[in-house]
Amino acid sequence: MSDSAINIEGVSKQYKLGNEAPSTLRQALSNIFSKRNEKKTFFALDNISLEIKKGQTIGIIGKNGAGKSTLLKVLSKITFPTKGRIEIYGRVTSLLEVGTGFHPELTGSENIYLNGSLLGMTKYEIQGKFDEIVQFSGVGNFINTAIKHYSSGMQMRLAFAVAAHLDSEILLVDEVLAVGDYEFRKKCLEKMDNLSTKSKRTVIFVSHNLTALETLCETSILLDKGKIVKKGKTRDVIKYYKNDMLDSPEEATISNHRQSHRSQEVIISDISTVDGRTQFTQDQDIIFNMELTSEMSFSNLLVEFHIYNESTDKVVEIYSWDSNTKIDINKETLTFRFDFGSMRLSSGRYYADIKVKNAIGVSALDYIQMFPLFEILNVEDNRPRVKTDRGGYLTVIPKLEKI
Amino acid sequence: MEKTIIKAESSSWLPDFGELYRFRQLLFSLAWRDIRVKYAQTYIGLTWAFINPIFNLLILSFVFGKVVQVETNGVPHVFFTIIGLSAWTYFSTLLNEAGTSIIGAQNMIKKIYFPRLVIPLSKAISGLVDFFITLLCLFFIMAYYQYYPSKNVIWLPLFLIIALLSGLAGGILISALSARYRDFSFVVPMISRIGLFATPVAYSASSVPEQYKLLYFLNPMAGVVEGFRWCLIGSSSPEPYMFISIGIMLILLIVGILYFGRVDRLMADIL
Structure with missing residues (x-):
């Protein structure tokens, strides 16, 4: 046998x-x-x-x-x-x-x-x-x-x-x-x-x-x-x-990552970083523009980002409702700028599940799955020994002084 | 060590009886779940199992006993009817529960493998609770009218088994058909409604005109209900037509199991 x-x-x-x-x-x-x-x-x-x-x-x-x-x-x-x-x-x-x-x-x-x-x-x-x-x-x-x-x-x-x-x-x-x-x-x-x-x-x-x-x-x-x-x-x-x-951020298109065809009442029509670059160092602010196109009128929409690392561990959830700006849209195309600040992430590619919703918990109006949003580079900046892939999700560079 | 071969083409239409035996515990677990869930969510619990047959009994006795005044050979109509009703209610409940069981269990079917036939089979066990409660009512009524069961009563389990197999035969066939074509879930309520009158529940089969008898006894439950009455009242012995009922039941059972076996492999894909 x-x-x-x-x-x-x-x-x-x-x-x-x-x-x-x-x-x-x-x-x-x-x-x-x-x-x-x-x-x-x-x-x-x-x-x-x-x-x-x-x-x-x-x-x-x-x-x-x-x-x-x-x-x-x-x-x-x-x-x-x-x-x-x-x-x-x-x-x-x-x-x-x-x-x-x-x-x-x-x-x-x-x-x-x-x-x-x-x-x-x-x-x-x-x-x-x-x-x-x-x-x-x-x-x-x-x-x-x-x-x-x-x-x-x-x-x-x-x-x-x-x-x-x-x-x-x-x-x-x-x-x-x-x-x-x-x-x-x-x-x-x-x-x-x-x-x-x-x-x-x-x-x-x-x-x-x-x-x-x-x-x-x-x-x-x-x-x-x-x-x-x-x-x-x-x-x-x-x-x-x-x-x-897995797609690299440069060649990814939104439509390839759209999860099934939703109602299309409101869609994410474009995501682009400000100067077209998708690579950041760990202390740079991650800023990008998102274009929303709507066929109906919505007030106070919620955009959720679920950000995953390369091992598809979820790193963070970011909700647009936590900011002070409301997303209101009325049969138009609007661009919103998201600034996540410097997230101090470890190096590697990051993917986002992006959902546009009417309220927390309901099914998404638009759902972009595992979209490669940005990459954190493993660079040694002017300080020779700084590394961004020590392990774990974050890179923390300690300030150290002798007192 | 167990060896399993999975092939594109099925080699047999028959269910794997050995496997069915290995999953026997599931039969009882599913039945227990149904019994628990049915009575756990209601406030007066098991009382419902009494209320249902009693109301059916009252309306049938009123219409057939008082209004139409059917011939019962001197047996009080309430007693006469509850005998038929106990067998019929068990059958129609089983037919309904087994018939809708596959569609009702689709979440399990799509996620776990187990012999699918267990699902409709388990309904035969859970339905017995209601049956024995009706039987309890029956014995109260029997005592009230001071009847003693005839010596034929030892055959009652046999007729119960025929009722069980009849309900399963229809239920298995309909559960497989309705997994494929949803239309068939509408068939069961129709059968239940028509069947109550096409079965000698509230009247005697002997009053059916001779030229219709052959057709009448194509209904598997016609034989069972007459059999129940023969066991408990010991009146006239069952007519030979009863064997037609049993024959039809067996044919339905075989067709049901074979068709179920054919749909079995597709279930997770078509539900």
Whole structure:
């Protein structure tokens, strides 16, 4: 017997676009009679072949829509491939979304049984692990309280605890750690590391968080448009991804980063730095102009910036409402100047999710995703030893005097 | 070690019964969830399970017992009707809950793998709570009229199982159909409404004219309701037409499971 845990041979997954798949009987009938079969399709996975060895922890990297989640769904039998064949040796647990199947009215312990059985555990397996699960989740005395009274963090911990204690040979994890507080993320990462190194589990891990991938996975694959474009040591794959796949600020266009087509009632029509440069040193003020075009009249719009570093860790959230200027617009194109001041960031590229909203919490009117906004250069300025990549998010140059 | 092969083409239309058995705990967990949730959110909780059948019973007894005055062979009409109603209510609730269960569970289906058939199957268990409550009402009424169950009562579980399988047969088929074509979710309320009158709940099947009997017993529940009455009152033995009901039920069940198996692989993509 081979030592492979998963063997993927030429797997493709094709989706039909638009409303081709009939969702009512009338559509199904009328499709039979109309012969316009100009089917628009796309491949979410395009001829993927991959062997994953037992005990290996493998990361999957890629932009949104590269096929990462589809691959996990195919491996966990949620959806089936259009072509190809997969052999899996061992029991698979997939954690595609934390807390699926949790019911708010049920208590913590009832939800452990429900979630455990959804993942294929028997009553005795759950009973045997129960104390360990409760211990790991840290919900303590709340275990007999309905989980609608839990904080979202507690629900998350409980859900991860159930899945992590399942005796399956293969664990598929998707973006689970994007949420939750730092302590919990650390605990989860440790647990997953434990699973792979000590218990020789095979772990497949999808994340936007490149730092987490790098600590957890020795090897990684890079997916783009449903194809494996790079495979190897995680460090090398991430490097390739950063250099070749992510846009540099000079060549980025807004429309390429617009997340789906929104209502278009108001859009960000242009972003440009004042003199066209996108590189700053760490003590320079980051100033840029944003042009908004509106077909309707809005008063007091909110522009949110969620700024990420190269490892896609969120560095800061900046809200236009925190300034004194209101953004009012009435069927016109207006330019606003944003000045973030000197943010004292570490060197590297910075990406922004930019949302235009009517109010906090509502869905965005316009949404620009992972737009490369600026780059902080690693320059040694006139002081010979100043560096801006010491580690961490910020560069702090201390003032030091002898007193 | 377990070996799984995932292929583009499915090799079998039949569900994987071994896997279904491994997920047996899920059957009970889902049923328990439904029972808990149904009664946890209401103030008077389980009382609802009594109120519903009692009101149905009152209106049916009034219309069929007092207004139309159907022939019941001397059995008090209230007692006569609640027997039919207990079987029918269980069936129609199960049909409705199982029929809408796949659409209702779409979030789970898109995120976790488990044998999908468990979802409609679990509704057969959760529906039993309401059934036993109705049965309790039935025994009170029985005691009030000083009836004793006939010795046929030992067959009651068999007819309950036929009711369960009938409800599942329709429910499984409709749940798969409505996952594909949403139109089918409108079918269930229609069946429930028509079925209450096309089933001998408040009248006796013996009063159905002979030339319509063959057609009448195509309804799987016609046989079950007559069977329930035979068990509890011990009146006339069930007519041989009942086997048509059972045959139809079995055909529906097989068709339902096969069609479900066919849609199963597509569910996450089409929901």
